Amino acid sequence: MATTMPATDDKPVIPLTARDFKGLVDPDWCAGCGDFGVLNALQRSCAELGLRPHEILTVSGIGCSSNLPGYFNSYGMHTLHGRSLAVATGAKLGNHRLHVIVTGGDGDGYGIGGNHFTHTARRNVDLTYVVMNNQIYGLTTGQISPTSTMGMKTKSTPFGSVEAPLNPITSAIMNGATFVARGFSGDVRHLTELMKQAIQHSGFSLIDIFSPCVTFNHDNSNAFFKERIKKLEDEGHDTNDWKTACEKAMLFGDTIYTGLFFQKQAPTLGGSEPVLEPDEPLGLQTLGLDKEQTKRIIERMM
Amino acid sequence: MAVGSFDFTIAIGGEAGQGIATPGDILARIFVRRGLHLNTYNAYQSIIRGGHIFLYLRVCDEEIYTHGDKLDILMCLNQDTMDRHLQLMRPGSWVLYNEDNIKPGEAGDGVQLCPLPVTKLSVTRNRLSQNTMAVGSAAHLLGLDFQVLEESLTLRFQRQGQAVIDENVSVARAGYDHSVANFEAFDQTVPTGPKPLAVWSGNEALAMGGAAAGVKFYAAYPMSPATGVLHWMAQNARNLGIMVRQVEDEIGVANMVIGAAHTGCRAMCATSGGGFALMTEAVGSAAMMEIPAVFIDVMRAGPSTGVPTKTEQGDLWQVLGASQGDFERFIVAPTTPVDCFNTMPELFNLTDKYQCPGIVVSDLLLSEGRFSIAPDLIDMHPHIDRGELITKGSSTDGYMRYKDTETGISPRALPGLEGYVHVVATDEHDENSQLLSDEFTNPHKRRKMVEKRARKFKVAIEDIKPPELEGPADAEITLIGWGSTYGVIREAVEILAQQGVAVNHLAIKWIVPFHGEAITEILSKSKRVVVVENSFSGQFYRYMRSETGLSVDGHIRKYDGEPFIPHHIVDGVKAHLAEKIECFVPYQEAIT
Numbered sequence: 001m002a003t004t005m006p007a008t009d010d011k012p013v014i015p016l017t018a019r020d021f022k023g024l025v026d027p028d029w030c031a032g033c034g035d036f037g038v039l040n041a042l043q044r045s046c047a048e049l050g051l052r053p054h055e056i057l058t059v060s061g062i063g064c065s066s067n068l069p070g071y072f073n074s075y076g077m078h079t080l081h082g083r084s085l086a087v088a089t090g091a092k093l094g095n096h097r098l099h100v101i102v103t104g105g106d107g108d109g110y111g112i113g114g115n116h117f118t119h120t121a122r123r124n125v126d127l128t129y130v131v132m133n134n135q136i137y138g139l140t141t142g143q144i145s146p147t148s149t150m151g152m153k154t155k156s157t158p159f160g161s162v163e164a165p166l167n168p169i170t171s172a173i174m175n176g177a178t179f180v181a182r183g184f185s186g187d188v189r190h191l192t193e194l195m196k197q198a199i200q201h202s203g204f205s206l207i208d209i210f211s212p213c214v215t216f217n218h219d220n221s222n223a224f225f226k227e228r229i230k231k232l233e234d235e236g237h238d239t240n241d242w243k244t245a246c247e248k249a250m251l252f253g254d255t256i257y258t259g260l261f262f263q264k265q266a267p268t269l270g271g272s273e274p275v276l277e278p279d280e281p282l283g284l285q286t287l288g289l290d291k292e293q294t295k296r297i298i299e300r301m302m
Numbered sequence: 303m304a305v306g307s308f309d310f311t312i313a314i315g316g317e318a319g320q321g322i323a324t325p326g327d328i329l330a331r332i333f334v335r336r337g338l339h340l341n342t343y344n345a346y347q348s349i350i351r352g353g354h355i356f357l358y359l360r361v362c363d364e365e366i367y368t369h370g371d372k373l374d375i376l377m378c379l380n381q382d383t384m385d386r387h388l389q390l391m392r393p394g395s396w397v398l399y400n401e402d403n404i405k406p407g408e409a410g411d412g413v414q415l416c417p418l419p420v421t422k423l424s425v426t427r428n429r430l431s432q433n434t435m436a437v438g439s440a441a442h443l444l445g446l447d448f449q450v451l452e453e454s455l456t457l458r459f460q461r462q463g464q465a466v467i468d469e470n471v472s473v474a475r476a477g478y479d480h481s482v483a484n485f486e487a488f489d490q491t492v493p494t495g496p497k498p499l500a501v502w503s504g505n506e507a508l509a510m511g512g513a514a515a516g517v518k519f520y521a522a523y524p525m526s527p528a529t530g531v532l533h534w535m536a537q538n539a540r541n542l543g544i545m546v547r548q549v550e551d552e553i554g555v556a557n558m559v560i561g562a563a564h565t566g567c568r569a570m571c572a573t574s575g576g577g578f579a580l581m582t583e584a585v586g587s588a589a590m591m592e593i594p595a596v597f598i599d600v601m602r603a604g605p606s607t608g609v610p611t612k613t614e615q616g617d618l619w620q621v622l623g624a625s626q627g628d629f630e631r632f633i634v635a636p637t638t639p640v641d642c643f644n645t646m647p648e649l650f651n652l653t654d655k656y657q658c659p660g661i662v663v664s665d666l667l668l669s670e671g672r673f674s675i676a677p678d679l680i681d682m683h684p685h686i687d688r689g690e691l692i693t694k695g696s697s698t699d700g701y702m703r704y705k706d707t708e709t710g711i712s713p714r715a716l717p718g719l720e721g722y723v724h725v726v727a728t729d730e731h732d733e734n735s736q737l738l739s740d741e742f743t744n745p746h747k748r749r750k751m752v753e754k755r756a757r758k759f760k761v762a763i764e765d766i767k768p769p770e771l772e773g774p775a776d777a778e779i780t781l782i783g784w785g786s787t788y789g790v791i792r793e794a795v796e797i798l799a800q801q802g803v804a805v806n807h808l809a810i811k812w813i814v815p816f817h818g819e820a821i822t823e824i825l826s827k828s829k830r831v832v833v834v835e836n837s838f839s840g841q842f843y844r845y846m847r848s849e850t851g852l853s854v855d856g857h858i859r860k861y862d863g864e865p866f867i868p869h870h871i872v873d874g875v876k877a878h879l880a881e882k883i884e885c886f887v888p889y890q891e892a893i894t
C-alpha cells in the first residue's frame with residue numbers, strides 16, 4: 001500500500017514482533033487447520049513491515065477463516081458473509097491512511113461475495129485480500145465451495161460434485177487485479193514474503209492460499225499440496241506476462257504453482273478520486289459546509 | 303379549489319421522447335423567478351420512447367402542497383393527450399394542440415380549443431417546434447410579456463449556443479403572436495411574489511439535507527425513483543468533498559456505506575424497495591456492530607419490479623421487517639420536500655447518538671416531484687451532534703467498544719487511533735468485542751448485550767417530536783396519514799372546511815420510535831377516525847393498531863399507481879359521512 005500513517009507522536013518506535021499482533025483470544029480452529037499458518041504469516045509480515053496495530057484494519061466475512069480478525073491485534077471488522085470486500089472498500093475510502101487487509105474463505109469471497117470480488121478487482125481498490133482457500137465450506141460443516149474439485153464428495157454432494165471449480169487466479173487477472181499471488185499455509189516463510197509484497201503493493205492484491213481443512217476436505221490435504229507445489233520464482237516466471245500466468249495458474253495436477261503470478265502498476269480507485277486529495281481522511285474531517293459551497297448549491301437551484 | 307388569489311395549473315401530455323420536460327422547465331423557471339410557488343407531478347412510464355407522459359405544473363401565489371385537482375391549460379403534444387384529457391377540462395380552460403397532426407375532440411362548454419398551425423408558422427422543421435410554440439402561446443394566455451419568455455428561453459438554451467436560442471425564440475414568438483391574434487387570454491395577470499424562489503425535488507432535498515448534515519460518503523445502484531439522489535450527489539461530489547460511488551449492487555452499496563461509516567464518515571445511500579430488499583441484511587449488521595448509517599427507501603408501486611414509475615406507500619412493512627432479529631433503528635417518513643431536507647441532519651444526529659441505522663421512507667410523489675422553495679428556508683448549516691465519538695487522542699487502558707453503560711451507549715472510537723484497537727462484529731459479542739461463540743455461547747452475556755442495545759432506545763423517543771393535530775378540535779372526522787400524503791390531506795381539509803365540513807388531520811412522520819401514547823391521546827378525542835394511505839392493505843393502519851391497539855372507523859386507500867389528489871380525499875370523507883363504509887377507494891380519472 002502506498003499510504004502510511006504519520007507517526008502520532010515522537011515516541012521512539014519500538015519494533016514489534018509477530019507476537020504483538022496476537023489478538024484477544026486464541027483461535028478456535030481445529031488442530032492442524034491451515035488457517036493457523038495464514039494467521040502466523042500475517043502477524044509476521046505486519047511485524048516485519050513495521051506496521052502498528054492501530055494502523056491496520058482487518059475486515060472479514062463469515063466462515064472459519066473469517067474469524068481471523070478476532071485472533072489478530074489490529075482494528076477489525078467481522079462483517080456479514082460475503083461482504084468483506086464491499087465493507088473494506090468503504091472503509092479504505094473513508095480513511096485512506098489505514099492499511100486495509102481483507103481476510104476470508106473461498107465460499108465467502110468467491111461464492112456469496114463473488115460479485116464484490118469481480119468489481120473490487122476491476123476498481124483496483126488499494127486493499128490486500130487474503131483468501132484461505134480450503135475448497136470447502138468449513139464453518140457449515142463441509143459442503144462444496146466454488147473451488148471444490150469435480151467429483152468431490154461432501155455432505156451436499158454425497159455422490160460427487162458435478163460442477164467445475166472457479167479459478168481465483170485467472171479470475172482475478174481477468175477482472176483487473178493488479179497483484180495476484182498464490183500461497184500455501186504449509187509454507188509460512190514463503191507466504192510471509194508474498195504477504196509483505198501484497199501489503200506494499202499499491203492497488204488490489206489477491207493472495208489465494210491453499211489452507212487445508214483437516215476436518216472436512218480430505219482430498220486436498222497438506223500432503224496433497226506438499227507433493228505438488230512448485231514455486232514460480234524458482235522457474236523465472238515473468239510477472240508482467242498475464243498469459244503465461246494464467247496458463248500456470250490453471251495447472252492443478254502433478255504440478256501446482258505458488259508465488260506471484262501477475263503484477264502491474266495502475267491507478268488505484270482512491271488515487272483517482274480528487275475528493276481524497278486533502279490529506280485528512282474523509283472520516284476524520286470536520287463536518288459541515290462552508291459559505292462558498294452553500295452558495296454554489298443554492299445558485300444551481302435558482 | 304383555488305388556494306391563493308392566483309392558482310393555475312398547466313399540463314403537458316405526450317409520449318416519451320417528445321421533449322415534455324423542456325417546456326415544463328421553461329415555464330417552471332418563469333414562475334419561480336417571479337416568486338410564485340410551484341408544485342409539479344410527472345406521470346410517466348418506464349420507457350425511453352413512446353407511451354404516455356403527463357406533466358402537471360401548478361403555480362400559485364401562496365404555498366401549495368399538492369399538484370391539485372384542476373387543469374387550466376392543456377398542451378397536447380400528441381393525439382393521445384387530446385383523446386384522454388379533453389373531457390376532463392373545466393369551463394374557462396384552454397387546450398393547445400398542433401393542428402397539423404392532432405384532431406380536436408368534442409370540447410365541453412367554455413373550453414377554448416386553441417389550434418396551432420405549427421408547420422405554417424415555423425421557421426424550422428425541428429420536430430420540437432410544437433412544444434416551443436405551445437409555450438409561446440401559453441405565455442400569452444397567462445398574460446406574460448414575451449420578453450419574460452425570451453429570457454427564460456435564453457437561459458435554458460444558453461449552453462447550446464446562440465443559433466439554438468434564436469431558433470427557439472422565433473418559434474415561441476410565432477406561437478405568442480398567433481395566440482394574441484386568435485385566442486382569448488386569462489383575465490388575471492400573473493402576479494409577482496416577494497422574491498425569487500428556487501426549485502428542487504424531494505430527492506434533491508434528501509441529498510442536500512444529507513450534505514448539510516455532513517455526509518462524506520454516498521453510494522448507490524441506480525433505481526427509480528431514487529436515482530435523483532445519486533445524480534445530485536455525483537454532480538456536487540467535488541464541490542462538497544463527498545465520495546460518491548456507483549456500486550455493483552445494493553448489497554455492495556449498503557455494506558460499503560457501513561465500511562465508510564465505521565471510519566467516521568457520515569454515510570448514506572438511497573434506493574427503492576427492490577434495492578432495499580438487497581440491503582436488509584446489512585441494515586441489521588449496522589445495528590449489531592453499532593455503526594450509524596442512513597438508508598433511504600423511495601417507494602414505488604410493488605411488489606417485485608412492480609410499477610417502476612408509479613407511486614405507492616407499500617414498503618412500510620418491508621422497512622419495519624428489514625433484517626432478521628430484534629434490533630434498534632430509526633424509521634422516518636418525511637412529509638414535505640423541506641421536511642425531507644430537515645429530516646436528514648436530524649436523523650444523522652440521532653443515528654450518531656444512538657449508534658444505529660436509520661431508514662428514511664419517501665415515495666415517488668415526494669421524491670420526484672419538483673417544488674418551489676424559498677432559499678432562506680433551507681438551513682445549510684444545521685446543528686451537528688456526533689454523539690459519543692472518540693476521534694482523537696491515544697490510549698486509555700482497556701478500551702471496550704461495547705461497554706455496558708447505563709444508557710447503553712458505548713463511546714465509539716474510530717479506527718486509526720492508538721490505544722483503542724478493537725474489532726466490531728456481526729456475530730453477537732461481549733463488551734470487549736469477543737464473539738460469544740468463541741467460548742461457550744453464554745446466555746447471560748447474550749442477554750446483557752441484547753439489553754444494552756435495547757436500553758439505548760428507552761429514551762430515544764424523547765428526542766423525537768410527537769405528532770400534532772392540525773385543524774379544528776371538534777371535527778367530524780380525523781384524517782390520519784403518514785409521509786407524503788401530508789400535502790394532499792392538508793388541502794382536502796381546507797376544501798372541506800370551505801364546504802362546511804369540519805375535518806382535522808394527524809400527520810405521522812416518525813414510524814420508529816412511534817409516539818403511540820400521544821397518538822392514542824389525540825385520537826381519544828376524535829369523533830371518527832379515517833386513515834388515508836396509498837396502499838392496498840392499509841399497512842400503516844395495521845402498524846398503528848399493532849403499536850396502540852387502536853381501531854378506526856374507516857379508510858381511504860388508493861393503489862392504482864397514481865397519487866391522491868385533493869378531491870379524492872374530499873369524496874372519501876363525504877362518503878364516510880354519508881354512510882358506514884369500511885374503505886373508500888377513489889376513482890382515478892383517466893389522466894394518464
Ligand SMILES: Cc1ncc(C[n+]2csc(CCOP(=O)(O)OP(=O)(O)O)c2C)c(N)n1
Nearest residue numbers: 062063064065081105106107108137138139
Ligand atoms: C447470508 C448467509 N448465508 C449463509 C451463511 C452460513 N455460512 C456461514 S460460513 C459459510 C461458508 C463458509 O465457507 P468459507 O467462506 O469457505 O469459509 P471456511 O469456513 O471454509 O473457512 C456459510 C454458508 C451465513 N452466515 N450467511
Ligand code: SF4
Nearest residue numbers: 030033064138213214
Ligand atoms: S472445520 Fe476445517 S476450516 Fe474450519 S477450523 Fe476446522 S479445519 Fe479449519
Ligand SMILES: [Mg+2]
Nearest residue numbers: 105106134136
Ligand atoms: Mg472454505
